[in-house]
Amino acid sequence: xxxxxxxxxxxxxxxxxxxxxxxxxxxxxxxxxxxxxxxxxxxxxxxxxxxxxxxxxxxxxxxxxxxxxxxxxxxxxxxxxxxxxxxxxxxxxxxxxxxxxxxxxxxxxxxxxxxxxxxxxxxxxxxxxxxxxxxxxxxxxxxxxxxxxxxxxxxxxxxxxxxxxxxxxxxxxxxxxxxxxxxxxxxxxxxxxxxxxxxxxxxxxxxxxxxxxxxxxxxxxxxxxxxxxxxxxxxxxxxxxxxxxxxxxxxxxxxxxxxxxxxxxxxxxxxxxxxxxxxxxxxxxxxxxxxxxxxxxxxxxxxxxxxxxxxxxxxxxxxxxxxxxxxxxxxxxxxxxxxxxxxxxxxxxxxxxxxxxxxxxxxxxxxxxxxxxxxxxxxxxxxxxxxxxxxxx
Amino acid sequence: xxxxxxxxxxxxxxxxxxxxxxxxxxxxxxxxxxxxxxxxxxxxxxxxxxxxxxxxxxxxxxxxxxxxxxxxxxxxxxxxxxxxxxxxxxxxxxxxxxxxxxxxxxxxxxxxxxxxxxxxxxxxxxxxxxxxxxxxxxxxxxxxxxxxxxxxxxxxxxxxxxxxxx
Numbered sequence: 001x002x003x004x005x006x007x008x009x010x011x012x013x014x015x016x017x018x019x020x021x022x023x024x025x026x027x028x029x030x031x032x033x034x035x036x037x038x039x040x041x042x043x044x045x046x047x048x049x050x051x052x053x054x055x056x057x058x059x060x061x062x063x064x065x066x067x068x069x070x071x072x073x074x075x076x077x078x079x080x081x082x083x084x085x086x087x088x089x090x091x092x093x094x095x096x097x098x099x100x101x102x103x104x105x106x107x108x109x110x111x112x113x114x115x116x117x118x119x120x121x122x123x124x125x126x127x128x129x130x131x132x133x134x135x136x137x138x139x140x141x142x143x144x145x146x147x148x149x150x151x152x153x154x155x156x157x158x159x160x161x162x163x164x165x166x167x168x169x170x171x172x173x174x175x176x177x178x179x180x181x182x183x184x185x186x187x188x189x190x191x192x193x194x195x196x197x198x199x200x201x202x203x204x205x206x207x208x209x210x211x212x213x214x215x216x217x218x219x220x221x222x223x224x225x226x227x228x229x230x231x232x233x234x235x236x237x238x239x240x241x242x243x244x245x246x247x248x249x250x251x252x253x254x255x256x257x258x259x260x261x262x263x264x265x266x267x268x269x270x271x272x273x274x275x276x277x278x279x280x281x282x283x284x285x286x287x288x289x290x291x292x293x294x295x296x297x298x299x300x301x302x303x304x305x306x307x308x309x310x311x312x313x314x315x316x317x318x319x320x321x322x323x324x325x326x327x328x329x330x331x332x333x334x335x336x337x338x339x340x341x342x343x344x345x346x347x348x349x350x351x352x353x354x355x356x357x358x359x360x361x362x363x364x365x366x367x368x369x370x371x372x373x374x375x376x377x378x379x380x381x382x383x384x385x386x387x388x389x390x391x392x393x
Numbered sequence: 394x395x396x397x398x399x400x401x402x403x404x405x406x407x408x409x410x411x412x413x414x415x416x417x418x419x420x421x422x423x424x425x426x427x428x429x430x431x432x433x434x435x436x437x438x439x440x441x442x443x444x445x446x447x448x449x450x451x452x453x454x455x456x457x458x459x460x461x462x463x464x465x466x467x468x469x470x471x472x473x474x475x476x477x478x479x480x481x482x483x484x485x486x487x488x489x490x491x492x493x494x495x496x497x498x499x500x501x502x503x504x505x506x507x508x509x510x511x512x513x514x515x516x517x518x519x520x521x522x523x524x525x526x527x528x529x530x531x532x533x534x535x536x537x538x539x540x541x542x543x544x545x546x547x548x549x550x551x552x553x554x555x556x557x558x559x
Binding site for chain 2: 040211326
């Protein structure tokens with residue numbers, strides 16, 4: 001490290017979000033030279049806990065891996081268990097799982113859009129987006145009874161049906177979401193406040209993204225067509241007509257575009273499901289004491305944040321021998337590190353928020369100046385003040 | 394792509410490296426395949442798959458304690474085809490060759506396996522602790538089957554749960 005470079009630790013504590021994470025930034029003046037991530041502050045031993053609980057108990061553990069992608073984790077978990085056990089779920093259950101997954105995608109992407117608008121200092125848009133997000137939250141509550149952790153999927157099917165008399169109302173709510181999202185796409189691609197802070201920020205090209213195994217909207221914003229729903233279709237995604245969204249901007253604007261366009265596609269999928277859902281049973285019976293045959297299965301799901309894998313090994317008991325989960329954020333950290341290098345300190349918040357991680361970095365930052373041997377700490381208010389001053393120069 | 398094409402890729406791999414280096418292959422359905430791989434040949438096989446069949450994406454690396462030995466499972470993906478390479482690792486020599494220089498995306502996964510199962514990636518550029526706390530005792534790898542909640546608790550906190558607690 002040269003004399004000009006300083007180390008800045010950022011994180012790990014953030015009181016509002018559930019995934020603390022720490023980054024050590026080496027900076028040369030305003031420019032980030034190197035980044036070292038340190039994770040594990042929220043390691044809860046879920047994989048170990050799953051080895052001593054049966055397949056039904058584990059449903060509720062997997063759902064609590066993450067509050068935002070809870071349904072994606074359940075879809076992947078039940079899919080993996082059903083594949084090991086050779087359990088064929090009813091057709092109607094597959095449609096309901098897809099419906100839940102897409103509603104969750106809408107809510108997560110809109111949440112992200114609000115946070116991103118806030119990080120670039122455009123709080124008007126933050127309030128607007130989160131107001132409109134309430135539409136999909138109400139819809140989720142009406143379907144499942146909960147605003148998060150919906151507890152819809154179970155091994156062998158789903159737990160609640162979609163009542164047919166509600167469909168016209170849900171269609172109207174989905175129309176409203178599509179209309180508002182189209183408005184935000186227009187705003188994001190024309191409004192100067194966004195373009196100034198998003199174009200060229202946190203750039204990463206296609207080759208680097210493939211090299212670092214990024215996934216999800218993070219990779220699709222760099223032009224990598226990597227949607228698991230298209231590549232290895234699960235449930236009924238191969239029957240549903242929807243676009244494979246990817247743009248080659250590679251920066252924060254690309255991420256805004258990918259996510260907003262995906263919301264529009266998700267609305268289309270939800271409406272298609274409501275129009276085409278077949279009648280029938282919603283679950284086959286699965287007993288908590290039921291043993292599964294020996295075997296293993298890999299189940300890939302396109303969660304909101306990227307590729308999610310559940311890998312389960314059964315040794316013939318009624319609980320998994322080993323269950324491995326890899327959530328999308330871990331897979332996206334190497335590419336995030338590459339996105340941050342060469343950027344400015346003031347762009348750290350939006351670049352980190354750009355991959356939609358389960359944490360935000362900005363609440364408290366400790367700055368360590370090696371040469372002068374003094375430490376100082378910034379709160380997010382001071383950091384945003386610094387950000388404003390930096391950008392108004 | 395169909396199951397026939399995926400089976401063909403696996404057969405081609407067996408032909409290239411021989412039955413003694415890649416065995417127990419199975420293709421349970423389209424888009425999925427599993428195979429056992431000799432530890433010495435892992436790097437060659439990963440490089441071959443990357444260059445010849447487009448397996449440029451690594452989804453994750455899982456570590457499994459199979460009681461008589463460990464298994465490190467490399468989940469590679471080419472487009473939609475997910476191929477899991479299982480590498481048996483003897484318990485008295487818990488090491489695997491690092492593949493970070495071939496697939497850069499593996500950089501965090503190898504450190505994760507080193508933390509949770511104590512299988513050291515030889516040749517990793519920065520094999521530091523990733524997930525476990527800084528003050529976690531050396532040699533306690535929670536996903537090994539010999540550690541359960543009681544023994545970990547005893548080692549880390551020096552006391553037991555349940556009846557023994559006063």
